[in-house]
Amino acid sequence: MSRNGQDTSQWTLDYPPFFAWFEYALSQFAGWFDKEMLKVENVNYRSPATILFQQLTVILTDFVYIYAVKEIYQYFRSIQAKTADLENIFQSSSLVQADRHMSAAFWFALLLNLKHLYLYVAPAYFVYLLRCYVFQNKSDGSIDWQSLSIMRLLGLGGTVISVFTLSLGPFIMLRGLCHAYWAPNFWALYNVADKMASVAGTRLGFVPPGNQTVSMTGGLVREFDHTFLPSVSPLATLVLSGLSMMPSLLMLWARPRGPQSFVRALILCGFGSFMFGWHVHEKAILMIIIPMGLLILERKTDASLFLVMSTVGHYSLFPLLFTQCETPIKIGLLLLTTIYAFSSFSNMYKASGGPTRLPLLSFIETLYLLGLLPLEVYTSLVHPLIGLSQPLPFLPLLLTSVYTSVGVTYCWFRFYLNTYMEQEMSRSSKLEKID
Amino acid sequence: MLTFAKICMVSLVAVLARWCVSLGDYSGAGKPPMFGDYEAQRHWQEVAVNLPVQEWYKNSSRNDLMYWGLDYPPLTAYHSYLCGLVAKYLKPDWVALNISRGYESYEHKLFMRYSVLLVDVFIFFPAVYWTFAARKPHLTDQDASVKSYLLMLLYPGLILIDYGHFQYNCVSLGLALLAVTSLATNHDVLGSVLFCLALNYKQMELYHAMPFFCFLLGTCLRDIRRGGFWRLVQIGLAVLATFATCWAPFLLDLDTAKQVLNRLFPFARGVFEDKVANVWCSLSVLIKWKQMMTLEQILKILCVTGACLLPSSVDLLCRPSFTKFRYALVNSSLVFFLFSFQVHEKSILIPAFMLPLLVKDGQLVPYIAFMLLYPLLFNAFNPIRPDTAPPTDTQFCISCVGQVFLSLALVIFPPPAGLPDLFPLVISVFSCAHFLLFAAYFHYCQFTAGISVHHSHKTKAANGKNSKTVSKAMNKATVENTTKHKSMANKLKLRKKKHD
Incomplete structure (x- = not known):
C-alpha cells in the first residue's frame, strides 16, 4: 500500500495505472485491519495485522488464476471428449476465446495496464488478432486481402485504445541491462563471457588490471560496463528482441492454425523478450512457462521440453526467495511439481525412463537437470560453510544464472525448431489433402 | 503413476504443510x-x-x-x-x-524448527509408512495405503502442536506406532523394545502401556503350551534391558534415580493444568478440586482411573486379539485422559479442543486453515468411504456447529468481567462430554470385536455400521485412534473375506 510517496519511500510505484487503481481499491479495506499501514510516512511498517491483510489479498487475487486454470481444464476436457473444435474455444493466461476476439483484446489491454511485463507478448496478440479477426482466410488457408474489415479493425483498435486512455504507461529505462540478479537469459551468458575474457585478458596483459575489479563488483548491482565485449544499449536490446520474434510472427501471419499456433507465437515472443530484453526480471520466465503448459497435452516433444523448461525456470527463481526460512518451501514445492509432472507425463505418454535417463528426456537433458542438485547443494550449503560468503558474495547467484541460462537458451532453440517442424508438417499434410 | 512417486509427493506435501506452520510464532515467543x-x-x-x-x-x-x-x-x-x-x-x-x-533469534528459531522436522521425517514418517505398507493391499482401492498415509501425516493436531506450539511429540508417537505395527506383524520382542523407547521418551505413553501389557501377556498365556512361556521370558528380558540401557547413567546411585522419578511424576502439582477437557476439570465447575486436594484424594483418583481401565484390560487379557488390542489402545488413552490428573491438553492431540492453547500461542491462522482443510481431505481421501454414508448425521452436525460457535466465541467476544476463563472452560466441558461418549462407544466396539471373528456372516452388517460410525468419529479421535480404526475397519473387511 501507499507506495506513492515521492521522496518518502524508495518503493516508487513503477507499474502501470490500473495496478495503482487496484492498490487503491485494496487500501479501502486495509483500514479495517490496521489504519497505521496506510500512512505514507510509515515506510517499512509492519504489524501482524498488516502482514495478515497483505497475505489475504494475495490469496484472494489468486482465485483469478484458479478460475483461469479451471476454464483451461474444462477446455482440455472438452478436447478429450472430441466435442469441441480447436478453433472454437480457447483460453490463455487471462481469458481469451477465439470466438471472443474483442473480449480477448479488452482483457489483454487491461492486463497490459496492470503489468507492463505483458508487453513481452503483445506482438503475438497483435498479429493474431489482426490476422484472424480483421482478415478472413481464403479456402486454401492463405490470407484474403480483400476481406479487411474496417469495422472490426476500428472495434479492436477502439477497445484497446479506450483501455489505454485510462492510463499512461510509465516506462523506465534508467535501470541497468540486467536486474540485480541476472535473469537466466542471453545477457547472463554475454556478461559471463565478458568477465571471463577480461580475466583472461588481465592474465595475458591486454587489459589494465584496474578495470577488472570495477566490473566484478559493479556488475551485479546496477550498471554493467563491459570491459571486453561492446556495452549494450537499450535500443540494441529492443532491436534484438524484435528480430528474435520476427520468425515466429511471420509464421503466425503466414499460416495461423488456430489457437495452438497463437500460443506458440505467444511463447516465442515471451522467449524473445526474455532472452534479449532490457532489465529483465527473473519472474518474467513465468510468462513463458505458463503458456507452455497449454501445449503439453498435444505433442510429446512439447511435453518433454516443458519438463526441462519448467524445472530450470522454476529453479532460476530460487534467488528471489532468499531468506533461510523459505528454503524448505521453495525446494519442497519445486520437487513436488517436478515429480508430479514427470510421473504424470510419463503415464500420459506411456514413456518410461532408463538407467541413464529420466522419462521423456534424453541423456544430456537428464544430466543437465540432475546437475541442479549439486548446484543447489553448493550454493546454499557448501559456499557459506567454506567461508566464501564474505569474499565472493555473488558467486552463487552468478553460478545459478549462468547454469540456468544454458538450459533456457536450449529450450528456446528447441521450441523454435518444434514450432517450425509443426508448421512444415501441417503444410505438407494440407497440400496432400488438396492433391 | 508409480506408488513411489506418490509417496514422495505426499511426503513433500506433509513437509510443506509443517514448514508453513513453523513460520509462525511458537509458544511463549x-x-x-x-x-x-x-x-x-x-x-x-x-x-x-x-x-x-x-x-x-x-x-x-x-x-x-x-x-x-x-x-x-x-x-x-x-x-x-x-x-x-x-x-x-x-x-x-x-x-x-x-x-x-x-x-530468541531468527537463526535459533530456524535451528529449532529444523530439529523437529528432522526427527519427524526420520521417525514419524517411516513409522506411518510402515504402518500402512505392512497392511495387505486394499481390495478395491489401489491407493488406499497412499491415501491413509496422506491423512495420517496431515493430521492437524500433531502438526500444530509440534510446529506451532513447539514440541517433539512426533518421536514418541512414531515409536509407539512402530511398536503397534511390530505387534501386528508378529514381531513381539521388537515391538516391546520400541514401546519401551517411546515410554522412555515421554511418560505420556503410559496411556498405552496397559493394552500393550495385557495383549502381550494375554497371548503368551493363551499359547503357554506352544512356547508362550519362552516368549514371555524373551519379552521380559528385552523390556528390562531396554529400561536398563536408557536409565543406566541414573542408576548408579539410588538418590538420582528417585529424583528422576520424582520429576517425571510430580504428584506435588495440582490435579490438572490449564483448562483441560477432562472430568476433573469439568467437575471443578461444581466443586473446587484445586483447593481441597490432598494425597489421599490423589490416591483415590488413581483408583478411579485404574477401575475405569479395568474392563477393557481384563477383556483384552482374557480374550487377546489384535483387533481388541487396537480398541484397547483407544480406550486406555481416553480413560487416562479423562480421569488421570496432571493432564495437559496436548496429550489428546485434538485440534478443536486445543484451541485455547493455540490462541494463546498466536497460532490462530494455521489453526483455521487446517481445520478447514482436514475435513475436506478426509472426505476426499478416506479409503473406507465407499461403504459409508457421508457424515451428514444430525448428531455430527450439531457437534460441528457447537465447535464452530465456541471457537468463534473464544476468538471474537471478550469474556464477561469476573469470569475470564469462561470460554475455555465451556469448551472443556463440551469436549469432555464428547470424549465420554467416545469412551463408551469404543468400549462397546472392543467387547463386541471378538465376536466378529467367529461369526463372520452375522456381523457383516454390524461391521458396516461400525466403520460408518468409526469414520465419523475419526475426525475427532486422537492421532493413534485415527490410524488404528481405519486400519481396523480394513482389517475387518479382509478377515471377513478370508472367512467367507
Whole structure:
C-alpha cells in the first residue's frame, strides 16, 4: 500500500495505472485491519495485522488464476471428449476465446495496464488478432486481402485504445541491462563471457588490471560496463528482441492454425523478450512457462521440453526467495511439481525412463537437470560453510544464472525448431489433402 | 503413476504443510520471564550440554528446577543433549549456561524448527509408512495405503502442536506406532523394545502401556503350551534391558534415580493444568478440586482411573486379539485422559479442543486453515468411504456447529468481567462430554470385536455400521485412534473375506 510517496519511500510505484487503481481499491479495506499501514510516512511498517491483510489479498487475487486454470481444464476436457473444435474455444493466461476476439483484446489491454511485463507478448496478440479477426482466410488457408474489415479493425483498435486512455504507461529505462540478479537469459551468458575474457585478458596483459575489479563488483548491482565485449544499449536490446520474434510472427501471419499456433507465437515472443530484453526480471520466465503448459497435452516433444523448461525456470527463481526460512518451501514445492509432472507425463505418454535417463528426456537433458542438485547443494550449503560468503558474495547467484541460462537458451532453440517442424508438417499434410 | 512417486509427493506435501506452520510464532515467543515450551526445550539443551548426566534432574545453583526443570524421561534428555551439542557447535550463545535464558533469534528459531522436522521425517514418517505398507493391499482401492498415509501425516493436531506450539511429540508417537505395527506383524520382542523407547521418551505413553501389557501377556498365556512361556521370558528380558540401557547413567546411585522419578511424576502439582477437557476439570465447575486436594484424594483418583481401565484390560487379557488390542489402545488413552490428573491438553492431540492453547500461542491462522482443510481431505481421501454414508448425521452436525460457535466465541467476544476463563472452560466441558461418549462407544466396539471373528456372516452388517460410525468419529479421535480404526475397519473387511 501507499507506495506513492515521492521522496518518502524508495518503493516508487513503477507499474502501470490500473495496478495503482487496484492498490487503491485494496487500501479501502486495509483500514479495517490496521489504519497505521496506510500512512505514507510509515515506510517499512509492519504489524501482524498488516502482514495478515497483505497475505489475504494475495490469496484472494489468486482465485483469478484458479478460475483461469479451471476454464483451461474444462477446455482440455472438452478436447478429450472430441466435442469441441480447436478453433472454437480457447483460453490463455487471462481469458481469451477465439470466438471472443474483442473480449480477448479488452482483457489483454487491461492486463497490459496492470503489468507492463505483458508487453513481452503483445506482438503475438497483435498479429493474431489482426490476422484472424480483421482478415478472413481464403479456402486454401492463405490470407484474403480483400476481406479487411474496417469495422472490426476500428472495434479492436477502439477497445484497446479506450483501455489505454485510462492510463499512461510509465516506462523506465534508467535501470541497468540486467536486474540485480541476472535473469537466466542471453545477457547472463554475454556478461559471463565478458568477465571471463577480461580475466583472461588481465592474465595475458591486454587489459589494465584496474578495470577488472570495477566490473566484478559493479556488475551485479546496477550498471554493467563491459570491459571486453561492446556495452549494450537499450535500443540494441529492443532491436534484438524484435528480430528474435520476427520468425515466429511471420509464421503466425503466414499460416495461423488456430489457437495452438497463437500460443506458440505467444511463447516465442515471451522467449524473445526474455532472452534479449532490457532489465529483465527473473519472474518474467513465468510468462513463458505458463503458456507452455497449454501445449503439453498435444505433442510429446512439447511435453518433454516443458519438463526441462519448467524445472530450470522454476529453479532460476530460487534467488528471489532468499531468506533461510523459505528454503524448505521453495525446494519442497519445486520437487513436488517436478515429480508430479514427470510421473504424470510419463503415464500420459506411456514413456518410461532408463538407467541413464529420466522419462521423456534424453541423456544430456537428464544430466543437465540432475546437475541442479549439486548446484543447489553448493550454493546454499557448501559456499557459506567454506567461508566464501564474505569474499565472493555473488558467486552463487552468478553460478545459478549462468547454469540456468544454458538450459533456457536450449529450450528456446528447441521450441523454435518444434514450432517450425509443426508448421512444415501441417503444410505438407494440407497440400496432400488438396492433391 | 508409480506408488513411489506418490509417496514422495505426499511426503513433500506433509513437509510443506509443517514448514508453513513453523513460520509462525511458537509458544511463549517474546513473553518473559517464563516464555513457553520452545524455551523449555532450549533450556533442556542448555542444561544437558553443560552439566554432567547425574545433575540433569537435580536442583542446584547451576540447574534451577523451578525454571523449566527437566520433567521428561531420559530419552528426551539424551535427545536434548544431542541437539545441544549441535547448537553449541553452531553458536555457543544458544546454550550458554544460565545466561542464555529466553534466547530468541531468527537463526535459533530456524535451528529449532529444523530439529523437529528432522526427527519427524526420520521417525514419524517411516513409522506411518510402515504402518500402512505392512497392511495387505486394499481390495478395491489401489491407493488406499497412499491415501491413509496422506491423512495420517496431515493430521492437524500433531502438526500444530509440534510446529506451532513447539514440541517433539512426533518421536514418541512414531515409536509407539512402530511398536503397534511390530505387534501386528508378529514381531513381539521388537515391538516391546520400541514401546519401551517411546515410554522412555515421554511418560505420556503410559496411556498405552496397559493394552500393550495385557495383549502381550494375554497371548503368551493363551499359547503357554506352544512356547508362550519362552516368549514371555524373551519379552521380559528385552523390556528390562531396554529400561536398563536408557536409565543406566541414573542408576548408579539410588538418590538420582528417585529424583528422576520424582520429576517425571510430580504428584506435588495440582490435579490438572490449564483448562483441560477432562472430568476433573469439568467437575471443578461444581466443586473446587484445586483447593481441597490432598494425597489421599490423589490416591483415590488413581483408583478411579485404574477401575475405569479395568474392563477393557481384563477383556483384552482374557480374550487377546489384535483387533481388541487396537480398541484397547483407544480406550486406555481416553480413560487416562479423562480421569488421570496432571493432564495437559496436548496429550489428546485434538485440534478443536486445543484451541485455547493455540490462541494463546498466536497460532490462530494455521489453526483455521487446517481445520478447514482436514475435513475436506478426509472426505476426499478416506479409503473406507465407499461403504459409508457421508457424515451428514444430525448428531455430527450439531457437534460441528457447537465447535464452530465456541471457537468463534473464544476468538471474537471478550469474556464477561469476573469470569475470564469462561470460554475455555465451556469448551472443556463440551469436549469432555464428547470424549465420554467416545469412551463408551469404543468400549462397546472392543467387547463386541471378538465376536466378529467367529461369526463372520452375522456381523457383516454390524461391521458396516461400525466403520460408518468409526469414520465419523475419526475426525475427532486422537492421532493413534485415527490410524488404528481405519486400519481396523480394513482389517475387518479382509478377515471377513478370508472367512467367507
